[in-house]
Amino acid sequence: MTATAATAREIPVRDSSKPERRFRPRRFSGDDVVSVLGAMVSAVALTWLELQRLLPASGVIGFWLCWYVTFLALYTGIVWLRTRNRLAVRDQLAAALVSGAGVLVVVSLALVISYTIARGYTALRPNFFTQTMAGTGPLDPLTSGGALHAMVGTLEQVGLGAAFSVPLGIATGLYLNEVKGRLARLVRTVVDAMSALPSIVAGLFIFASVILTFGMQKTGFAASLALSVMMLPIITRTAEVVFRLVPGGLREASYALGAPQWRTVLFVVLPTARASLVTAVILGVARGVGETAPVLLTAGFTDSMNANPLEGPQVSLPLYIFNFVRYPQADMISRAYGAALALLVIVMVLFVSARLIGGSGPGQSGRSQRRATRRAAAGLR
Amino acid sequence: MRHTAASQHAADGENRRAGRAALSAPDRFFRGLVLTAAIVVLAIMGLIGLFLLLRAGSALRQAGWSFFTDFLWQTDADVFGVAGVLTGTVLIAAVALVIAVPVALGAALFISEYVTGRPRRVLISLVDLMAAVPSIVYGLWGFFFLQPRIVSLSRWLTDHASFVPLFKTASPTYAASTFIAGVVVALMVIPICCAIMREVFSQAPVGEREGAIALGATRWGVIRTVVLPFGRGGIVGGIMLGLGRAMGETIAVYLIISVLFAPPSRLIHILETGGASISSLIALRYGDSDEFGLSALMAAGLVLFLLTLVVNTAASVIVSRSRSGASTEI
Numbered sequence: 001m002t003a004t005a006a007t008a009r010e011i012p013v014r015d016s017s018k019p020e021r022r023f024r025p026r027r028f029s030g031d032d033v034v035s036v037l038g039a040m041v042s043a044v045a046l047t048w049l050e051l052q053r054l055l056p057a058s059g060v061i062g063f064w065l066c067w068y069v070t071f072l073a074l075y076t077g078i079v080w081l082r083t084r085n086r087l088a089v090r091d092q093l094a095a096a097l098v099s100g101a102g103v104l105v106v107v108s109l110a111l112v113i114s115y116t117i118a119r120g121y122t123a124l125r126p127n128f129f130t131q132t133m134a135g136t137g138p139l140d141p142l143t144s145g146g147a148l149h150a151m152v153g154t155l156e157q158v159g160l161g162a163a164f165s166v167p168l169g170i171a172t173g174l175y176l177n178e179v180k181g182r183l184a185r186l187v188r189t190v191v192d193a194m195s196a197l198p199s200i201v202a203g204l205f206i207f208a209s210v211i212l213t214f215g216m217q218k219t220g221f222a223a224s225l226a227l228s229v230m231m232l233p234i235i236t237r238t239a240e241v242v243f244r245l246v247p248g249g250l251r252e253a254s255y256a257l258g259a260p261q262w263r264t265v266l267f268v269v270l271p272t273a274r275a276s277l278v279t280a281v282i283l284g285v286a287r288g289v290g291e292t293a294p295v296l297l298t299a300g301f302t303d304s305m306n307a308n309p310l311e312g313p314q315v316s317l318p319l320y321i322f323n324f325v326r327y328p329q330a331d332m333i334s335r336a337y338g339a340a341l342a343l344l345v346i347v348m349v350l351f352v353s354a355r356l357i358g359g360s361g362p363g364q365s366g367r368s369q370r371r372a373t374r375r376a377a378a379g380l381r
Numbered sequence: 382m383r384h385t386a387a388s389q390h391a392a393d394g395e396n397r398r399a400g401r402a403a404l405s406a407p408d409r410f411f412r413g414l415v416l417t418a419a420i421v422v423l424a425i426m427g428l429i430g431l432f433l434l435l436r437a438g439s440a441l442r443q444a445g446w447s448f449f450t451d452f453l454w455q456t457d458a459d460v461f462g463v464a465g466v467l468t469g470t471v472l473i474a475a476v477a478l479v480i481a482v483p484v485a486l487g488a489a490l491f492i493s494e495y496v497t498g499r500p501r502r503v504l505i506s507l508v509d510l511m512a513a514v515p516s517i518v519y520g521l522w523g524f525f526f527l528q529p530r531i532v533s534l535s536r537w538l539t540d541h542a543s544f545v546p547l548f549k550t551a552s553p554t555y556a557a558s559t560f561i562a563g564v565v566v567a568l569m570v571i572p573i574c575c576a577i578m579r580e581v582f583s584q585a586p587v588g589e590r591e592g593a594i595a596l597g598a599t600r601w602g603v604i605r606t607v608v609l610p611f612g613r614g615g616i617v618g619g620i621m622l623g624l625g626r627a628m629g630e631t632i633a634v635y636l637i638i639s640v641l642f643a644p645p646s647r648l649i650h651i652l653e654t655g656g657a658s659i660s661s662l663i664a665l666r667y668g669d670s671d672e673f674g675l676s677a678l679m680a681a682g683l684v685l686f687l688l689t690l691v692v693n694t695a696a697s698v699i700v701s702r703s704r705s706g707a708s709t710e711i
Contacts (some may be wrong), residue, residue, distance in 0.1 A: 154611040
């Protein structure tokens with residue numbers, strides 16, 4: 001800013017030939033970028049020197065751990081030399097630590113996903129989706145056998161599990177947020193505790209009750225019961241949060257028009273929360289698809305197709321992975337990775353669709369809904 | 382708390398109507414329906430404990446208090462107890478938390494304080510996706526990818542830091558250890574902790590934030606004086622939720638550790654091959670156990686159930702105290 005101050009009375013005038021620039025306290029300047037990059041590069045060099053030339057240590061994880069410590073030290077030094085300000089040094093060191101944690105999370109997720117893809121895609125041949133493992137031994141090549149029976153099993157078990165847990169979960173969510181009865185606090189605490197129920201305990205419960213006490217076989221049905229125990233708390237909790245986000249004014253408007261509670265819930269609360277409820281269900285299903293431990297105790301194992309969940313053992317994708325990964329043959333491990341990749345794709349598709357559907361919060365209509373409203377309004381006119 | 386529609390929807394501070402509006406029959410039906418659902422949910426949780434207790438009865442009667450002091454698991458010889466597997470469970474969870482908590486805290490601060498706009502939404506989605514990745518996928522990754530690469534770190538630790546009792550080893554074998562299982566479980570715990578912490582951090586009051594900035598605080602100053610103190614409940618709650626999850630993890634741990642029935646003094650060598658956890662004990666033994674052996678496994682499952690129940694209930698109480706439950710108004 002240039003201000004001319006010839007006399008004391010004169011008001012400072014902005015020099016209009018220069019455009020005004022907004023001051024951004026958080027923007028990275030060129031110096032900052034150079035400091036970070038410089039520290040990173042010199043840390044690589046120094047760590048290489050330490051580990052390869054001076055210390056007899058190896059290992060990629062050790063390298064990056066050393067690199068990070070060296071980077072922090074160098075960066076702290078650079079900031080100190082530039083600013084000579086203890087506050088600035090502390091601020092920048094904290095920023096480096098915190099960003100490091102964020103980057104670590106992203107990198108480890110990327111490693112898990114990319115490694116599964118790299119190991120799994122060789123097994124994903126057409127026969128993987130059309131054949132079962134009946135008649136295919138551990139020594140047979142990847143061109144024979146597949147996971148069709150496991151996919152069918154996963155579909156049926158998760159479908160049945162959702163059929164049990166979705167109505168129950170949504171009704172409980174309504175109880176918690178619409179009725180707010182005497183038990184609400186207790187139910188909320190219990191659902192919270194249940195959402196972190198160890199998955200093996202869910203399997204053990206169905207094993208102890210349905211299979212040992214009531215004498216049923218290990219079936220897909222028993223597995224779906226165990227899965228619904230796992231899915232129920234997720235759906236309930238998410239549904240409760242969704243109902244809480246429905247604007248209270250909508251409910252009051254409905255009551256003011258004289259609607260009883262059940263009509264308010266059925267025609268105001270549920271439709272308003274529809275998109276987010278779908279998200280809740282999808283997230284519950286995504287959890288159920290990947291659960292191994294409950295299925296391990298309750299579903300049994302088979303190599304061949306069993307489309308009837310009520311009778312005989314039925315295998316699902318996680319169980320297929322769990323059994324085949326323990327074979328010594330490389331092709332069996334590849335099959336396990338193929339199934340893991342299929343599972344990962346299913347989870348990611350469910351997850352992305354949950355994001356897309358639930359993108360607009362309750363009360364905000366999506367694009368198609370807005371179009372429908374316009375059409376209805378045009379019809380009224 | 383009143384429970385009628387009339388009182389529920391009267392605004393706070395207004396005089397409530399003296400009489401209660403009678404509920405119509407359909408409304409009573411609706412309330413009965415959702416109340417039944419809530420009771421069913423409670424009943425399921427109760428039944429889990431009840432069935433495990435019923436089935437565990439014969440083993441618990443047989444073993445008595447030695448169930449909590451024995452570390453072997455020989456149900457044929459009547460020598461079995463959870464001392465070993467319980468120690469192993471706690472150790473795996475402890476390793477996981479030592480790694481997960483700083484990373485989750487940093488990532489949560491990074492998301493809530495350092496990035497904005499589109500990158501923030503992407504990061505939130507990635508953390509949620511990380512929580513949705515099936516545990517068996519983490520197990521495969523830990524066994525085939527991480528284990529060969531982390532063994533050299535284990536060796537380095539035991540060579541240079543064995544003055545810490547945890548890092549001592551009796552024999553130079555490092556695969557299938559408590560430490561590696563803990564690292565993999567840490568990956569599963571991070572998104573859970575991170576999500577809770579981020580949510581609480583983002584609720585830190587704007588006025589206090591701006592006050593700190595106006596007083597000349599750096600970004601770290603704002604975090605230290607406003608965000609962390611307001612988010613303390615969320616941090617503790619997130620850690621406890623992570624602890625519950627870490628203790629209950631089954632498949633990834635089972636794939637990685639080789640189950641060892643050893644006294645706690647041996648299990649404490651976390652870098653050495655062999656570890657134990659209640660859940661992997663159940664997964665290992667449920668198939669080849671007779672009726673009494675199953676009963677003993679049920680008893681072990683009951684211990685795990687009660688342990689996680691206590692931890693999670695405490696966690697949810699702490700988190701819910703630091704979270705507002707008000708409905709949105711228009």
